[in-house]
Amino acid sequence: MGAPRLLAGDWGTTNLRAWTLDEAGIVIQAARFDGFGVSHLAREEAASRFESEMRPALGAEGLPALLCGMVGSTLGWAPAPYEDCPAGLADLAARLTRAPGAARVSVVPGLRWRGAEGRPDVMRGEETQILGWAAADPQRSRGKRLVCHPGTHTKWVLLEEGRIAAFATAMTGELFAVLRAHSVLAGSGGKDDPAAFDAGLEAAGDGGALAARLFGVRARVVGYGAAQDTSGDYLSGLLIGADAAATPALLGVSVEAVDIIGDARLCALYARALERRGARCEIHDGETAAVTGLWALHRSAS
Amino acid sequence: MGAPRLLAGDWGTTNLRAWTLDEAGIVIQAARFDGFGVSHLAREEAASRFESEMRPALGAEGLPALLCGMVGSTLGWAPAPYEDCPAGLADLAARLTRAPGAARVSVVPGLRWRGAEGRPDVMRGEETQILGWAAADPQRSRGKRLVCHPGTHTKWVLLEEGRIAAFATAMTGELFAVLRAHSVLAGSGGKDDPAAFDAGLEAAGDGGALAARLFGVRARVVGYGAAQDTSGDYLSGLLIGADAAATPALLGVSVEAVDIIGDARLCALYARALERRGARCEIHDGETAAVTGLWALHRSAS
Numbered sequence: 001m002g003a004p005r006l007l008a009g010d011w012g013t014t015n016l017r018a019w020t021l022d023e024a025g026i027v028i029q030a031a032r033f034d035g036f037g038v039s040h041l042a043r044e045e046a047a048s049r050f051e052s053e054m055r056p057a058l059g060a061e062g063l064p065a066l067l068c069g070m071v072g073s074t075l076g077w078a079p080a081p082y083e084d085c086p087a088g089l090a091d092l093a094a095r096l097t098r099a100p101g102a103a104r105v106s107v108v109p110g111l112r113w114r115g116a117e118g119r120p121d122v123m124r125g126e127e128t129q130i131l132g133w134a135a136a137d138p139q140r141s142r143g144k145r146l147v148c149h150p151g152t153h154t155k156w157v158l159l160e161e162g163r164i165a166a167f168a169t170a171m172t173g174e175l176f177a178v179l180r181a182h183s184v185l186a187g188s189g190g191k192d193d194p195a196a197f198d199a200g201l202e203a204a205g206d207g208g209a210l211a212a213r214l215f216g217v218r219a220r221v222v223g224y225g226a227a228q229d230t231s232g233d234y235l236s237g238l239l240i241g242a243d244a245a246a247t248p249a250l251l252g253v254s255v256e257a258v259d260i261i262g263d264a265r266l267c268a269l270y271a272r273a274l275e276r277r278g279a280r281c282e283i284h285d286g287e288t289a290a291v292t293g294l295w296a297l298h299r300s301a302s
Numbered sequence: 303m304g305a306p307r308l309l310a311g312d313w314g315t316t317n318l319r320a321w322t323l324d325e326a327g328i329v330i331q332a333a334r335f336d337g338f339g340v341s342h343l344a345r346e347e348a349a350s351r352f353e354s355e356m357r358p359a360l361g362a363e364g365l366p367a368l369l370c371g372m373v374g375s376t377l378g379w380a381p382a383p384y385e386d387c388p389a390g391l392a393d394l395a396a397r398l399t400r401a402p403g404a405a406r407v408s409v410v411p412g413l414r415w416r417g418a419e420g421r422p423d424v425m426r427g428e429e430t431q432i433l434g435w436a437a438a439d440p441q442r443s444r445g446k447r448l449v450c451h452p453g454t455h456t457k458w459v460l461l462e463e464g465r466i467a468a469f470a471t472a473m474t475g476e477l478f479a480v481l482r483a484h485s486v487l488a489g490s491g492g493k494d495d496p497a498a499f500d501a502g503l504e505a506a507g508d509g510g511a512l513a514a515r516l517f518g519v520r521a522r523v524v525g526y527g528a529a530q531d532t533s534g535d536y537l538s539g540l541l542i543g544a545d546a547a548a549t550p551a552l553l554g555v556s557v558e559a560v561d562i563i564g565d566a567r568l569c570a571l572y573a574r575a576l577e578r579r580g581a582r583c584e585i586h587d588g589e590t591a592a593v594t595g596l597w598a599l600h601r602s603a604s
Contacts, residue, residue, distance in 0.1 A: 074524065082525050112525035117507055120518050122525035153486075153517060169521070170513035174485055182480045183473070184455075205419055209548040210512040211472035211541065215455060216422050219471070222376065223384050223414035223424035239513065246511040 004028050007060040008294035010287075011071035012125060013037045017287065020058050025295035031058050038070040038077075046077035047101030066298050068108040068290070069125035072097065078105075082112035082122055088163035089131050089293070093300035108297060113167055115250055121169050126155045129286050132293020133261055134162050140259075146248060147259045148274075149286070150266045152177070154243055158251045168250040172243045173266075176236060185217050185235060187228075196230035200237020201273050207246025213238055236269065244273040255279045262286040306330050309362040310596035312427060312589075313373035315339045319589065322360050327597035331360050340372040340379075348379035349403030368600050370410035370592070371427035374399065380407075384414035384424055390465035391433045391595070395602035410599060415469055417552055423471050428457045431588050434595020435563055436464050442561075448550060449561045450576075451588070452568045454479070456545055460553045470552040474545045475568075478538060487519050487537060489530075498532035502539020503575050509548025515540055538571065546575040557581045564588040 002022035009018040014037035020028045033054060041049065055061050072080035078099035083091060092108055099105040110124035126149045133147070134140040141162025149155040152173035158166040179185045203216055217235050220226040226234075248255045257280045260267040264283065271281040304324035311320040316339035322330045335356060343351065357363050374382035380401035385393060394410055401407040412426035428451045435449070436442040443464025451457040454475035460468040481487045505518055519537050522528040528536075550557045559582045562569040566585065573583040 110525075112521070114526070117505070119505065119507075119515065120521040120526045122521040154513075168511070168514045169517040170511070171485070171517050172513050175513055175516075178480055178484045182484050183476055203419070203421065205421075206510075208508075208510045209470070209472070209552050211456075211474050211477055211545055212423075212470045212549045212552055213421065214477075215471040215473050219414070219422040219424040223412075224416070224422045243513055247514045250511050250514055 004060060004063055006295065006298050007055065007058060007063045007065040008291060008298070009054075009065065009067040009071075010125060010128070010290045010294075011038065011067050011069045011076070013039045013070050016054065017290070018054060018058060019291055020060050020063070021291065021295055025292070025299075027291060029058055033057075038073065038075050043075070043077060046071070047099065050077070050105070051102055063104070064298070065105040066096070066108070066294050067099070067105065068128035068294060072107040072110060073124055078107040080107045080109040082110045085111060085113040085167070086160065086163045086165045087111055087127070089135060089296050089300055091163070092127065092131070093297045096297070096301055106301070108294075111164060111167070115166060115168060116252065119168075119250065121167060123155060123167060123169065126157070127164060128293035128297065129261055129289040130155075130157050130159070130164065130293075131162075132291070132296060133259070133284055133289035134159055135296045136289070136292050144253070145259060146251070146253055146255065146257070147261060148270055149261050150270045151262060154247070156247050156251060158253055166251050168247050170243045170247045172239050176239050179214070179235065180232065185214070185231065191229055191233065193230055193233040196233035197237040197269070197272070200234040200239075201241035201276055203234070204238050204241025204245055207242040207244075210242050213242065237273075240269055240273045244270060244277060257281075259284060261289055306362060306365055308597065308600050309357065309360060309365045309367040310593060310600070311356075311367065311369040311373075312430070312592045312596070313340065313369050313371045313378070314427060315341045315372050318356065319592070320356060320360060321593055322362050322365070323593065323597055327594070327601075329593060333359050340375065340377050345377070345379060348373070349401065352379070352407070353404055364406075366406040366408070366600070368398070368408050368410070368596050369401070370430040370596060374409040374412060375426055380409040382409045382411040384412045387413055387415040387469070388462065388465045388467045389413055389429070391437060391598050391602055393465070394429065394433070395599045398599070398603055408603070410596075413466060413469070417468060417470060418554065421470075421552065423469060425457060425469060425471065428459070429466060430595035430599065431563055431591040432457075432459050432461070432466065432595075433464075434593070434598060435561070435586055435591035436461055437598045438591070438594050446555070447561060448553070448555055448557065448559070449563060450572055451563050452572045453564060456549070456572075458549050458553060460555055468553050470549050472545045472549045474541050478541050481516065481537065482534065487516070487533065493531055493535065495532055495535040498535035499539040499571070499574070502536040502541075503543035503578055505536070506540050506543025506547055509544035509546075512544050515544065539575075542571055542575045546572060546579060559583075561586060563591055
């Protein structure tokens with residue numbers, strides 16, 4: 001392990017994960033700053049707090065820094081325009097934005113795409129993870145691949161020859177959170193009940209008529225005697241099942257093999273939904289992918 | 303206009319609408335009690351407040367009373383079981399529940415149904431309006447008809463020979479309210495912009511992949527420069543368009559002619575969505591239908 005060469009960061013809505021990397025792109029030190037998300041921090045204080053708190057915590061004074069994620073949104077420190085698809089690492093590296101008020105800090109642009117029917121879509125942060133994952137093995141940059149990045153806003157990405165050709169975002173995680181907190185489905189218990197999750201996957205059908213299928217979460221309890229404390233897992237299965245069944249079709253691809261990148265628990269739930277539909281799935285760590293992507297972008301831009 | 307014979311009420315989650323009817327079922331007096339919904343009133347106080355406040359306000363002391371709606375749910379005054387489809391007025395009239403703690407007060411049962419694929423569904427209140435609407439004209443009880451009752455939970459009902467054969471509930475109104483108040487789509491302005499509403503209808507496509515299409519409400523603003531204050535109407539069009547495109551298919555019917563019953567403004571929005579898809583629509587008043595239904599149930603049960 002050598003001397004630190006880069007401060008790499010994935011700066012999202014709720015937190016900042018950051019790493020110092022050596023001259024081979026190997027992680028020297030990692031840190032996670034909770035409560036430092038774009039939604040918590042006033043834009044004007046981002047520069048000073050980055051310099052006075054985050055750099056020292058990682059021993060990264062004076063290092064070049066490269067940041068991806070919502071830090072580049074209009075709510076973040078350094079608004080960076082959206083690039084159009086198709087886009088690969090070289091395209092993004094050519095379009096880094098300098099963050100104002102600090103030295104040697106660059107931000108990765110987001111991506112935008114208009115799908116068939118003109119459906120508009122945007123991405124910030126996941127592109128770095130997904131392209132980083134692809135860059136880690138030359139096999140992954142051959143032909144077409146379907147990648148899923150599950151989360152609050154689940155991203156389905158079509159990679160062609162290592163570039164992001166198209167993508168679709170489903171508000172699956174956010175629908176789950178918002179419906180459980182604020183709708184007639186509020187209080188739907190959750191207790192990690194695989195049978196209830198699978199029943200939700202089954203109820204998702206072809207993923208169509210989602211607004212009607214959602215009402216079934218309540219109807220099965222009040223009309224048909226299902227236990228209320230199974231509703232959370234049933235709702236989770238229904239939303240993830242509908243996402244897996246319907247969203248990839250927006251990209252015009254068949255779902256035979258899917259690489260799933262991100263949080264391990266959430267990836268496993270998506271794999272369960274996809275394998276039920278006949279897809280082969282591989283799960284990959286999102287943090288590793290982010291580091292690889294940021295390092296590759298830094299090298300390409302240097 | 304004769305002497306009052308029935309106190310009829312549609313007692314929902316947020317308010318109670320009530321009427322006194324004469325011996326021909328004609329409305330003598332109407333009243334609306336806001337803040338008296340099932341969600342506001344403790345179950346234990348329903349009987350005493352009904353007797354001490356609502357009856358006197360309508361000069362309905364001593365009259366038989368018939369109530370439909372959420373008053374018959376487990377949250378309401380008089381839990382009334384769900385009846386299975388198919389069900390018509392005679393079936394419901396044979397299954398009225400007596401409300402505890404008051405004299406001569408009956409409650410209409412709800413309906414439940416398991417659709418194709420086993421999708422569970424329930425209804426309370428709309429059945430009385432829809433069957434009342436059908437009872438008002440013998441033509442409406444011939445053959446199959448598709449009825450739409452838009453609202454917080456939009457009901458799509460298949461009538462066969464004047465009975466409810468099947469139905470599907472879409473959480474369209476609730477999704478609109480919850481997403482605007484609590485999601486990344488929060489603050490989506492609304493200004494009654496028909497062009498934005500129509501753009502939302504267009505973006506609904508075949509109604510599939512709703513979780514992905516919803517994210518487009520945000521992407522069109524942050525990625526493609528649409529005005530933020532068009533988002534509310536666009537979201538409304540997207541949700542209603544997806545509902546109209548996808549939910550009727552759960553009933554296995556083609557959408558050629560639809561009778562829309564309920565609030566006039568909301569009915570007009572659904573008509574716009576349905577006519578765009580080639581359906582002929584007629585709009586009917588929901589309050590009139592409720593009165594007709596309650597009167598018909600009272601006569602059938604007497």
